[in-house]
Amino acid sequence: MHEIESGDPAADHEIEMFPKRSDVNVPQHRYPHCLVWCPLPIISWIFPPIGHVGIADSKGIIYDFAGPYYIGEDSMAFGWPTKYHQVDLNLVGDADMWDHGVWEANAEYKRRVHNLCCDNCHSHVAHAFNAMRYKGKSNWNMYSVGWFIFMHGRYTGFGGFLRTWLPFLILLTVVLLIAFLV
Template identity: 35%
Template sequence: MEEQVDSDRQLMMEGGFTAPHSMDIDPSRNRFPCCIVWAPLPVLSWLVPFIGHVGICREDGIILDFAGPNFVCVDHFTFGPVARYLQINKDKECGISPHSSALKGDEEYQDDEPRRESLTWDEALRKSTMEFQHRSYNLFTCNCHSFVANNLNKLGFRYGGWNVVNVALLLLLKGQWVSKLAFFRSFMPFVVVTGLGLTFGGTTYLFFLALFAALLVCWFLLGTYCFKNLINL
């Protein structure tokens, strides 16, 4: 039996194949295969805790996030450890090739590309990454949520139609916390800042905080659904 396994493994290596990636989540190594990930943003998340930085992960769990003008960060989540994540079942929820990119060698990938009707997970992410490496970053018009939405649309995740608003809502409603400590780290600054604001500003602080949050929400709602060319995807 062991000889048969070794023989199969040898054939895969000789044919340019590698073993499929594990889908296990490993926060200690910052590996989140086929996940959307979220982390709080300095200052902004202290005021409005549902605002954060997002990225999307390759099949091997490495995080990709749009971190600045013409720059997609690889394997180094820009604003610290992942706090929330949502793992996607790429075989059931995406309109991509059922074959993992880990099962193809580089030569076969290049030879076969013109004939394929659908991309694998990593190929879709590669295309989005190349696209955003030539884009300017703007918090209000082209940000990390734009990058993730672009990836999800290329993946055909739940038939597409993703934008900055429904990506944010998806993580807010469906995302899982990495740990209780991650939850605490995400909300503790908000609690402290709100406490200080109420102590020194009272209801005036609450009014301006609510106004700030409402303006942000309105901007992205209007830019996404009313002025569709305003926010890039």
């Protein structure tokens, strides 16, 4: 933000380089310029950091690479997000550059076969980040995207926290009970 001082305290005000970041609206499932994450059944129950990611445009509409030749729009393949990270548009340029990166990744991944291990939802988001040169980088990959959302994502609320960790904790409790009772 840049402050302009006119000498008149009543006239002094702040001017932002970009408009105020759009507000995330969890109940309406709107996550403007966000990376979003939700748990994968069974896989996340065993290892909670692994999950399904998507990316939202500047209006908050989520897109996710949900299967071969398919980009989900406004409905994630494995349920609504439980974690998100809203990106600082100053690290991209502006909302148009963000949207261009999202749309470019969507266009590319509509032509790809989904592979759980090496060309998946994380790769789709990495492609978008590379196209928009997020943080000035063009070497994002599925691992760096996964690590990024794991380290910087915030839960959508207590319900998001429970959806992420409760299955793992139940499974861990069962395993420990069996191990110590047998």
